Amino acid sequence: MTEAWRRTTSLIAILSLGGIAAHLLLRFGLHTNATVQLIPLWATLAIGGIPLLYELLKKLAQRQFGSDLLAGISIVSAVLLGEYLAGAIVVLMLAGGEALENYAVRNATSVLRALAKRVPSAAHRRRNSQIINIALDEVAVGDTLAVFPHDICPVDGVVVEGHGMMDESFLTGEPFKITKAPGSTVISGAINGESALTITATKRAVDSRYAKIMEVMRDSHAHQSSDARDCTSKRVRRNDLERYRDARRGLRSFDSRCRRAHPGSDRRPCSPQRAACRDPAAGDFRFINFRR
16 A cells, blocks of 8 residues: 555545535535535545545455455445435545554554664673673673663663663553562663663574564564465465365265265266266366266
Protein backbone atom coordinates (compact mmCIF):
# COMPACT_ATOMS: atom_id res chain seq x y z
CA MET A 1 0.00 0.00 0.00
CA THR A 2 1.54 3.28 -1.15
CA GLU A 3 1.70 6.45 0.87
CA ALA A 4 -0.53 8.20 -1.68
CA TRP A 5 -3.26 5.60 -1.21
CA ARG A 6 -2.96 5.92 2.56
CA ARG A 7 -3.62 9.63 2.29
CA THR A 8 -6.47 8.95 -0.13
CA THR A 9 -8.24 6.60 2.28
CA SER A 10 -7.97 9.19 5.05
CA LEU A 11 -9.48 11.86 2.78
CA ILE A 12 -12.26 9.48 1.71
CA ALA A 13 -13.07 8.75 5.35
CA ILE A 14 -13.28 12.47 6.15
CA LEU A 15 -15.35 13.12 3.01
CA SER A 16 -17.79 10.31 3.73
CA LEU A 17 -18.22 11.46 7.31
CA GLY A 18 -18.89 15.00 6.14
CA GLY A 19 -21.29 13.79 3.44
CA ILE A 20 -23.31 11.72 5.90
CA ALA A 21 -23.42 14.64 8.37
CA ALA A 22 -24.54 17.03 5.60
CA HIS A 23 -27.28 14.61 4.53
CA LEU A 24 -28.61 14.31 8.07
CA LEU A 25 -28.53 18.09 8.48
CA LEU A 26 -30.42 18.68 5.25
CA ARG A 27 -32.93 15.97 6.05
CA PHE A 28 -33.69 16.52 9.72
CA GLY A 29 -32.38 20.03 10.35
CA LEU A 30 -33.37 22.04 7.29
CA HIS A 31 -36.11 19.70 5.99
CA THR A 32 -35.18 20.20 2.35
CA ASN A 33 -36.62 18.17 -0.51
CA ALA A 34 -35.47 14.61 -1.15
CA THR A 35 -33.26 15.43 -4.14
CA VAL A 36 -31.25 18.05 -2.24
CA GLN A 37 -30.88 15.67 0.70
CA LEU A 38 -29.29 13.01 -1.50
CA ILE A 39 -26.66 15.27 -3.10
CA PRO A 40 -24.07 14.78 -0.29
CA LEU A 41 -24.59 11.01 -0.45
CA TRP A 42 -24.18 10.96 -4.22
CA ALA A 43 -20.97 12.95 -3.87
CA THR A 44 -19.70 10.54 -1.21
CA LEU A 45 -20.43 7.49 -3.34
CA ALA A 46 -18.95 9.03 -6.48
CA ILE A 47 -15.80 10.57 -5.01
CA GLY A 48 -15.18 8.00 -2.28
CA GLY A 49 -16.87 4.82 -3.43
CA ILE A 50 -15.45 4.62 -6.95
CA PRO A 51 -11.74 4.71 -5.91
CA LEU A 52 -12.42 2.08 -3.24
CA LEU A 53 -14.20 -0.17 -5.73
CA TYR A 54 -11.35 0.28 -8.20
CA GLU A 55 -8.82 -0.86 -5.60
CA LEU A 56 -11.01 -3.83 -4.70
CA LEU A 57 -11.19 -4.85 -8.36
CA LYS A 58 -7.40 -4.72 -8.58
CA LYS A 59 -7.14 -6.97 -5.52
CA LEU A 60 -9.69 -9.31 -7.04
CA ALA A 61 -7.66 -9.51 -10.24
CA GLN A 62 -4.62 -10.41 -8.14
CA ARG A 63 -6.65 -13.12 -6.36
CA GLN A 64 -6.42 -11.34 -3.02
CA PHE A 65 -9.68 -12.02 -1.22
CA GLY A 66 -10.72 -10.44 2.06
CA SER A 67 -13.61 -9.03 4.03
CA ASP A 68 -13.28 -5.72 2.16
CA LEU A 69 -14.61 -7.53 -0.92
CA LEU A 70 -17.93 -7.96 0.89
CA ALA A 71 -17.90 -4.25 1.67
CA GLY A 72 -17.47 -3.49 -2.04
CA ILE A 73 -20.41 -5.75 -2.90
CA SER A 74 -22.46 -3.94 -0.25
CA ILE A 75 -21.67 -0.56 -1.79
CA VAL A 76 -22.75 -1.70 -5.26
CA SER A 77 -25.91 -3.36 -3.89
CA ALA A 78 -26.87 -0.25 -1.91
CA VAL A 79 -26.53 1.95 -4.99
CA LEU A 80 -28.58 -0.43 -7.14
CA LEU A 81 -31.31 -0.57 -4.49
CA GLY A 82 -31.34 3.19 -3.98
CA GLU A 83 -30.11 2.94 -0.38
CA TYR A 84 -27.56 5.70 -0.74
CA LEU A 85 -27.21 6.36 2.99
CA ALA A 86 -26.34 2.72 3.62
CA GLY A 87 -23.82 2.81 0.79
CA ALA A 88 -22.20 5.96 2.18
CA ILE A 89 -21.96 4.34 5.60
CA VAL A 90 -20.19 1.32 4.09
CA VAL A 91 -17.78 3.68 2.32
CA LEU A 92 -17.09 5.34 5.68
CA MET A 93 -16.54 1.97 7.35
CA LEU A 94 -14.20 0.72 4.63
CA ALA A 95 -12.15 3.90 4.29
CA GLY A 96 -12.21 4.57 8.02
CA GLY A 97 -10.97 1.07 8.78
CA GLU A 98 -8.06 1.44 6.38
CA ALA A 99 -7.30 4.91 7.77
CA LEU A 100 -7.17 3.54 11.32
CA GLU A 101 -4.95 0.68 10.19
CA ASN A 102 -2.62 3.16 8.48
CA TYR A 103 -2.53 5.22 11.67
CA ALA A 104 -1.51 2.15 13.66
CA VAL A 105 1.21 1.34 11.11
CA ARG A 106 2.53 4.89 11.32
CA ASN A 107 2.63 4.66 15.10
CA ALA A 108 4.54 1.38 14.89
CA THR A 109 6.94 2.98 12.43
CA SER A 110 7.48 5.95 14.74
CA VAL A 111 8.21 3.56 17.62
CA LEU A 112 10.74 1.78 15.41
CA ARG A 113 12.43 5.09 14.59
CA ALA A 114 12.49 6.03 18.26
CA LEU A 115 14.07 2.70 19.14
CA ALA A 116 16.62 3.13 16.38
CA LYS A 117 17.61 6.52 17.79
CA ARG A 118 18.24 4.92 21.19
CA VAL A 119 20.75 2.40 19.89
CA PRO A 120 23.95 2.83 21.93
CA SER A 121 26.98 3.45 19.75
CA ALA A 122 29.77 2.80 22.25
CA ALA A 123 30.54 1.08 25.52
CA HIS A 124 32.89 1.88 28.40
CA ARG A 125 35.14 -1.08 29.12
CA ARG A 126 36.72 -1.15 32.57
CA ARG A 127 40.16 -2.77 32.60
CA ASN A 128 42.89 -2.40 35.21
CA SER A 129 41.16 0.55 36.86
CA GLN A 130 40.97 2.29 33.50
CA ILE A 131 37.91 3.00 31.39
CA ILE A 132 38.32 2.66 27.64
CA ASN A 133 35.68 3.67 25.12
CA ILE A 134 35.15 0.91 22.59
CA ALA A 135 32.76 0.28 19.74
CA LEU A 136 29.70 -1.76 20.51
CA ASP A 137 30.83 -4.56 18.22
CA GLU A 138 34.01 -5.00 20.26
CA VAL A 139 32.17 -5.94 23.45
CA ALA A 140 32.78 -9.61 24.29
CA VAL A 141 31.04 -11.88 26.75
CA GLY A 142 32.67 -11.47 30.16
CA ASP A 143 33.82 -7.89 29.62
CA THR A 144 33.44 -5.53 32.58
CA LEU A 145 31.61 -2.38 31.49
CA ALA A 146 30.80 0.87 33.22
CA VAL A 147 27.33 2.36 32.76
CA PHE A 148 27.37 6.03 33.70
CA PRO A 149 24.33 7.97 34.96
CA HIS A 150 21.69 8.50 32.26
CA ASP A 151 23.61 6.27 29.84
CA ILE A 152 21.91 3.59 27.77
CA CYS A 153 22.94 0.09 28.76
CA PRO A 154 24.96 -1.23 25.78
CA VAL A 155 24.48 -5.01 26.21
CA ASP A 156 22.71 -7.53 28.39
CA GLY A 157 24.62 -8.23 31.57
CA VAL A 158 24.72 -8.63 35.35
CA VAL A 159 25.47 -5.90 37.86
CA VAL A 160 28.68 -6.53 39.78
CA GLU A 161 29.09 -3.18 41.48
CA GLY A 162 26.86 -0.26 42.41
CA HIS A 163 23.24 0.34 43.35
CA GLY A 164 20.79 2.29 41.25
CA MET A 165 17.68 2.20 39.12
CA MET A 166 17.04 1.67 35.43
CA ASP A 167 14.16 2.69 33.19
CA GLU A 168 13.12 -0.28 31.05
CA SER A 169 9.67 1.03 30.13
CA PHE A 170 10.50 1.55 26.48
CA LEU A 171 11.42 -2.12 26.15
CA THR A 172 9.14 -3.97 28.57
CA GLY A 173 6.24 -1.55 29.10
CA GLU A 174 6.86 -1.60 32.84
CA PRO A 175 5.94 1.93 34.05
CA PHE A 176 8.20 1.84 37.12
CA LYS A 177 11.96 2.09 37.33
CA ILE A 178 13.65 -1.15 38.29
CA THR A 179 16.08 -1.26 41.20
CA LYS A 180 19.48 -2.66 40.31
CA ALA A 181 21.98 -4.12 42.77
CA PRO A 182 24.88 -6.59 42.51
CA GLY A 183 23.50 -9.76 40.97
CA SER A 184 20.63 -8.01 39.14
CA THR A 185 20.30 -8.54 35.42
CA VAL A 186 20.26 -5.57 33.06
CA ILE A 187 19.06 -5.46 29.46
CA SER A 188 20.45 -3.49 26.60
CA GLY A 189 18.54 -0.34 25.75
CA ALA A 190 17.55 0.41 29.35
CA ILE A 191 18.32 3.93 30.62
CA ASN A 192 20.44 4.12 33.74
CA GLY A 193 19.39 6.35 36.62
CA GLU A 194 21.41 8.69 38.80
CA SER A 195 24.07 6.19 39.91
CA ALA A 196 26.90 4.62 37.97
CA LEU A 197 26.87 0.84 37.66
CA THR A 198 29.46 -1.74 36.74
CA ILE A 199 28.19 -4.75 34.82
CA THR A 200 29.58 -7.93 33.32
CA ALA A 201 28.44 -8.57 29.75
CA THR A 202 26.59 -11.84 29.36
CA LYS A 203 25.84 -11.43 25.64
CA ARG A 204 27.34 -9.69 22.68
CA ALA A 205 25.63 -6.61 21.30
CA VAL A 206 24.12 -8.48 18.34
CA ASP A 207 22.67 -11.12 20.68
CA SER A 208 21.30 -8.74 23.30
CA ARG A 209 17.65 -8.01 23.95
CA TYR A 210 17.68 -4.63 22.25
CA ALA A 211 19.17 -5.96 19.02
CA LYS A 212 16.63 -8.81 18.92
CA ILE A 213 13.72 -6.41 19.42
CA MET A 214 14.98 -4.21 16.61
CA GLU A 215 15.42 -7.20 14.32
CA VAL A 216 11.91 -8.48 14.98
CA MET A 217 10.35 -5.06 14.48
CA ARG A 218 12.20 -4.49 11.20
CA ASP A 219 11.19 -7.89 9.86
CA SER A 220 7.60 -7.43 10.96
CA HIS A 221 7.36 -4.00 9.37
CA ALA A 222 9.06 -5.04 6.14
CA HIS A 223 7.17 -8.28 5.55
CA GLN A 224 3.76 -7.52 7.03
CA SER A 225 1.85 -7.34 3.75
CA SER A 226 3.75 -10.17 2.03
CA ASP A 227 3.33 -12.44 5.05
CA ALA A 228 -0.41 -11.80 5.06
CA ARG A 229 -0.64 -12.81 1.39
CA ASP A 230 1.54 -15.87 1.99
CA CYS A 231 -0.64 -16.97 4.91
CA THR A 232 -3.76 -16.54 2.79
CA SER A 233 -2.34 -18.62 -0.07
CA LYS A 234 -1.15 -21.30 2.37
CA ARG A 235 -4.62 -21.54 3.91
CA VAL A 236 -6.15 -21.88 0.45
CA ARG A 237 -3.69 -24.62 -0.52
CA ARG A 238 -4.27 -26.42 2.79
CA ASN A 239 -8.05 -26.31 2.32
CA ASP A 240 -7.72 -27.58 -1.25
CA LEU A 241 -5.53 -30.45 -0.03
CA GLU A 242 -8.05 -31.41 2.65
CA ARG A 243 -10.89 -31.37 0.12
CA TYR A 244 -8.84 -33.54 -2.23
CA ARG A 245 -8.11 -36.03 0.53
CA ASP A 246 -11.80 -36.20 1.46
CA ALA A 247 -12.74 -36.80 -2.16
CA ARG A 248 -10.09 -39.50 -2.50
CA ARG A 249 -11.30 -41.31 0.63
CA GLY A 250 -14.87 -41.17 -0.63
CA LEU A 251 -13.96 -42.54 -4.03
CA ARG A 252 -11.90 -45.34 -2.51
CA SER A 253 -14.82 -46.31 -0.33
CA PHE A 254 -17.10 -46.24 -3.37
CA ASP A 255 -14.72 -48.44 -5.34
CA SER A 256 -14.53 -50.99 -2.55
CA ARG A 257 -18.31 -51.20 -2.38
CA CYS A 258 -18.45 -51.69 -6.15
CA ARG A 259 -15.91 -54.51 -5.99
CA ARG A 260 -17.83 -56.24 -3.22
CA ALA A 261 -21.05 -55.97 -5.23
CA HIS A 262 -19.35 -57.19 -8.45
CA PRO A 263 -16.41 -59.40 -7.58
CA GLY A 264 -13.86 -60.00 -10.28
CA SER A 265 -14.25 -56.64 -12.02
CA ASP A 266 -13.81 -53.05 -10.94
CA ARG A 267 -15.33 -51.66 -14.15
CA ARG A 268 -18.92 -52.74 -13.63
CA PRO A 269 -21.07 -50.06 -12.11
CA CYS A 270 -22.97 -50.93 -8.98
CA SER A 271 -25.42 -48.06 -9.40
CA PRO A 272 -26.43 -45.55 -12.08
CA GLN A 273 -24.63 -42.86 -10.06
CA ARG A 274 -21.18 -44.38 -10.68
CA ALA A 275 -20.11 -42.08 -13.45
CA ALA A 276 -16.51 -41.83 -12.28
CA CYS A 277 -14.16 -43.62 -9.94
CA ARG A 278 -10.51 -43.37 -9.09
CA ASP A 279 -8.12 -46.07 -10.21
CA PRO A 280 -6.14 -47.04 -7.07
CA ALA A 281 -2.97 -47.38 -9.14
CA ALA A 282 -3.36 -44.03 -10.89
CA GLY A 283 -2.96 -40.50 -9.62
CA ASP A 284 -6.02 -39.03 -11.35
CA PHE A 285 -9.72 -39.65 -11.82
CA ARG A 286 -10.98 -41.89 -14.59
CA PHE A 287 -14.45 -41.35 -15.99
CA ILE A 288 -16.32 -44.52 -16.96
CA ASN A 289 -19.22 -44.63 -19.40
CA PHE A 290 -21.84 -47.30 -18.87
CA ARG A 291 -25.37 -48.34 -19.79
CA ARG A 292 -28.09 -48.92 -17.27
